[in-house]
Amino acid sequence: MSEMTYRDAINQALKEEMRRDKTVVTYGEDVALYEGAFKVTRGLLSEFGELRVRDCPISENTIVGVAVGAAMAGVRPVAELMTVNFALLAMDQIVNHMAKVRYMFGGQTTVPMVIRMPGGGGSQLGAQHSQSLESYFMHCPGMLVAYPATPADAKGLLKSSIRDDNPVIFLEHELLYNSKGEVPEDPEFLVPFGQAAVMTEGDQVTLVGYGRMAILALQAAQQLEKEGVSCEVIDLRTLAPLDMDTVLASVKKTGRAMVIEECWKSAGLGGDIASRIYEGCFDTLLAPVRRVSGLDVPMPYSRKIEKLCIPQVDGIVQGVRDLLNEPY
Amino acid sequence: MADTLRELLSEEELIGFYEQMVLCREFEESCAEQYSKGHITGFLHLYSGQEAVAVGCTAGLQQKDYILSAYRDHAQAIVRGADPKKVMAELFGKATGLCKGKGGSMHLFAPQLNFMGGYAIVGGQFPIAVGLAWGGQLLEEDRVTACFFGDGSMNQGTFHESLNWARLWDLPVLFICENNFYGIGTEVHRASAQAALHRRTCGYDIPSEKVDGMDVIAMYQATKRAAEWVRERQRPYFIEAVTYRFRGHSMSDPAKYRSSSETDVWKSRDPIINLSRRLLEEGIATQERLDEITKRCLARVEESVRFAEESPWPEDAEVWEDIYV
Ligand SMILES: Cc1ncc(C[n+]2csc(CCOP(=O)(O)OP(=O)(O)O)c2C)c(N)n1
Ligand SMILES: [Mg+2]
Numbered sequence: 117m118s119e120m121t122y123r124d125a126i127n128q129a130l131k132e133e134m135r136r137d138k139t140v141v142t143y144g145e146d147v148a149l150y151e152g153a154f155k156v157t158r159g160l161l162s163e164f165g166e167l168r169v170r171d172c173p174i175s176e177n178t179i180v181g182v183a184v185g186a187a188m189a190g191v192r193p194v195a196e197l198m199t200v201n202f203a204l205l206a207m208d209q210i211v212n213h214m215a216k217v218r219y220m221f222g223g224q225t226t227v228p229m230v231i232r233m234p235g236g237g238g239s240q241l242g243a244q245h246s247q248s249l250e251s252y253f254m255h256c257p258g259m260l261v262a263y264p265a266t267p268a269d270a271k272g273l274l275k276s277s278i279r280d281d282n283p284v285i286f287l288e289h290e291l292l293y294n295s296k297g298e299v300p301e302d303p304e305f306l307v308p309f310g311q312a313a314v315m316t317e318g319d320q321v322t323l324v325g326y327g328r329m330a331i332l333a334l335q336a337a338q339q340l341e342k343e344g345v346s347c348e349v350i351d352l353r354t355l356a357p358l359d360m361d362t363v364l365a366s367v368k369k370t371g372r373a374m375v376i377e378e379c380w381k382s383a384g385l386g387g388d389i390a391s392r393i394y395e396g397c398f399d400t401l402l403a404p405v406r407r408v409s410g411l412d413v414p415m416p417y418s419r420k421i422e423k424l425c426i427p428q429v430d431g432i433v434q435g436v437r438d439l440l441n442e443p444y
Numbered sequence: 445m446a447d448t449l450r451e452l453l454s455e456e457e458l459i460g461f462y463e464q465m466v467l468c469r470e471f472e473e474s475c476a477e478q479y480s481k482g483h484i485t486g487f488l489h490l491y492s493g494q495e496a497v498a499v500g501c502t503a504g505l506q507q508k509d510y511i512l513s514a515y516r517d518h519a520q521a522i523v524r525g526a527d528p529k530k531v532m533a534e535l536f537g538k539a540t541g542l543c544k545g546k547g548g549s550m551h552l553f554a555p556q557l558n559f560m561g562g563y564a565i566v567g568g569q570f571p572i573a574v575g576l577a578w579g580g581q582l583l584e585e586d587r588v589t590a591c592f593f594g595d596g597s598m599n600q601g602t603f604h605e606s607l608n609w610a611r612l613w614d615l616p617v618l619f620i621c622e623n624n625f626y627g628i629g630t631e632v633h634r635a636s637a638q639a640a641l642h643r644r645t646c647g648y649d650i651p652s653e654k655v656d657g658m659d660v661i662a663m664y665q666a667t668k669r670a671a672e673w674v675r676e677r678q679r680p681y682f683i684e685a686v687t688y689r690f691r692g693h694s695m696s697d698p699a700k701y702r703s704s705s706e707t708d709v710w711k712s713r714d715p716i717i718n719l720s721r722r723l724l725e726e727g728i729a730t731q732e733r734l735d736e737i738t739k740r741c742l743a744r745v746e747e748s749v750r751f752a753e754e755s756p757w758p759e760d761a762e763v764w765e766d767i768y769v
Pocket of ligand 2: 594595622623628
């Protein structure tokens with residue numbers, strides 16, 4: 117184990133996998149010479165050279181499509197979209213092509229590729245640069261979706277993503293890049309898809325989060341513990357596949373659940389997970405499932421009001437208190 | 445045309461071109477019939493009239509070269525070597541189809557033949573072609589990627605992005621525009637500010653030429669030359685094949701937007717009749733031989749229909765297969 121940032125953990129995963137497998141290549145806007153808009157690809161060009169680490173034009177749809185083609189040809193591309201917001205320009209290649217070719221061609225091809233996308237709000241970047249689009253990706257079958265919360269998971273999940281023969285959307289939270297944690301050094305350290313992590317055990321309320329929301333849930337649980345409230349915090353780690361078994365087992369124990377989602381509430385993943393909880397353990401629920409969500413508004417710039425639009429620890433804490441006071 | 449056919453190609457090759465074009469034509473005409481009977485459903489875009497492009501180009505490529513196409517892809521797949529039986533079964537939605545009945549007319553795919561797919565999002569195949577070319581280059585496979593597309597698709601963002609990218613990274617892509625003058629009902633000059641489509645590549649520093657897409661020999665020669673140029677220099681090249689579709693855009697299109705005199709002019713340039721005339725004139729084939737070929741093609745098409753009819757439907761459980769590895 118060694119302590120490192122989320123950014124360095126991703127960087128290390130890329131380096132290890134590129135050393136292990138010569139067919140792993142990476143590219144994106146300002147990925148090579150500039151070493152990434154968030155400096156995630158630092159040192160890659162100098163170690164692996166310009167055949168395997170490349171800058172490309174500002175052409176998001178083609179960034180994804182090139183990865184689809186290259187993956188079909190037999191290499192393992194890891195493409196970076198500068199931020200998740202720009203994935204909207206690539207939704208055609210993501211949804212209509214990447215997620216479809218295997219199925220519509222009757223299983224005759226595989227698309228072993230990863231698209232890394234930093235995203236999330238909270239840096240006062242305004243409405244066009246602060247979005248959380250994870251529900252968009254979860255909605256579409258044919259691709260895997262990872263959203264790590266910790267440096268260790270960032271490393272282990274990215275390594276798994278690169279080795280997986282399915283296309284992977286790999287979401288990274290911009291506010292987590294500098295967060296630190298213990299990360300295994302074993303080059304064979306992998307975090308599997310479809311396995312949520314129980315971050316802390318508890319028996320009164322289940323808090324379900326992912327990405328930065330899992331970190332906020334954990335902080336809320338620590339605060340609530342001082343009030344004598346025992347929360348179980350689950351970090352989903354991958355959104356597709358979704359590990360509902362872990363969530364349902366926990367809710368059966370606690371009887372109360374809250375989903376914390378950074379995306380908009382309307383048609384968001386929280387509503388979907390809540391519905392699955394109702395389907396899976398209606399009898400054991402002691403109160404309706406709660407959602408703490410991003411507000412259904414375009415993100416405002418001003419610090420004072422931006423905060424209102426993104427789940428905060430205080431809001432989660434208050435929500436849990438309310439949940440415990442539900443008259444059921 | 446100064447050269448005689450014999451100076452250019454062997455008798456076997458010439459007759460082969462003829463047979464392939466006839467097979468494609470008869471296949472498409474049969475599809476129309478099967479569609480009217482309700483055996484083929486969904487969108488159905490036929491290739492009749494454009495055969496010289498698929499046949500000439502494919503002959504000018506090597507088997508290891510990748511081919512991608514849009515949704516008007518039956519002939520492209522068959523000429524590449526796909527079994528017409530499996531193609532017809534795919535159109536019928538049967539389990540024995542090329543893609544197990546999960547793709548349909550617009551999504552044929554045969555990786556063992558390096559036929560890398562028919563794509564139904566206009567312009568969707570451009571980035572994938574660039575990626576395939578890059579992948580092949582990285583793996584040092586010495587392949588050319590031939591990307592076919594319609595005139596209408598040149599107005600998509602992916603066209604611009606992909607041509608720029610292919611030249612920027614110097615990738616072996618042969619872009620082949622099948623200019624049949626219409627994107628559904630919109631004529632080229634009503635959609636493209638520069639109607640001389642091959643001239644649009646200068647902004648990407650990609651050399652280009654215009655070729656008679658009704659002449660299979662011209663298509664073959666141009667493609668062969670271009671493919672070798674691409675292979676040697678590892679750089680993209682662009683061919684505009686000027687052609688015409690004899691039928692409407694798809695089965696639901698009566699093609700009211702074009703005059704019968706226009707259609708007649710193009711039908712007089714039918715690539716199959718064109719070649720047959722030359723074969724007869726130069727004494728390469730007799731009418732009897734050509735009739736034999738037509739009969740043989742018809743029999744193959746009939747056999748493919750029978751095969752499709754008799755094939756089983758996919759199992760229900762198939763819906764959940766092939767989403768993930
Ligand atoms: C992105 C997208 N927009 C619109 C359509 C509907 N559409 C299908 S074919 C077509 C015309 C394409 O024309 P062209 O590229 O010239 O090909 P052709 O049909 O002539 O072979 C259109 C608009 C589509 N399939 N995809
Ligand atoms: Mg057209």
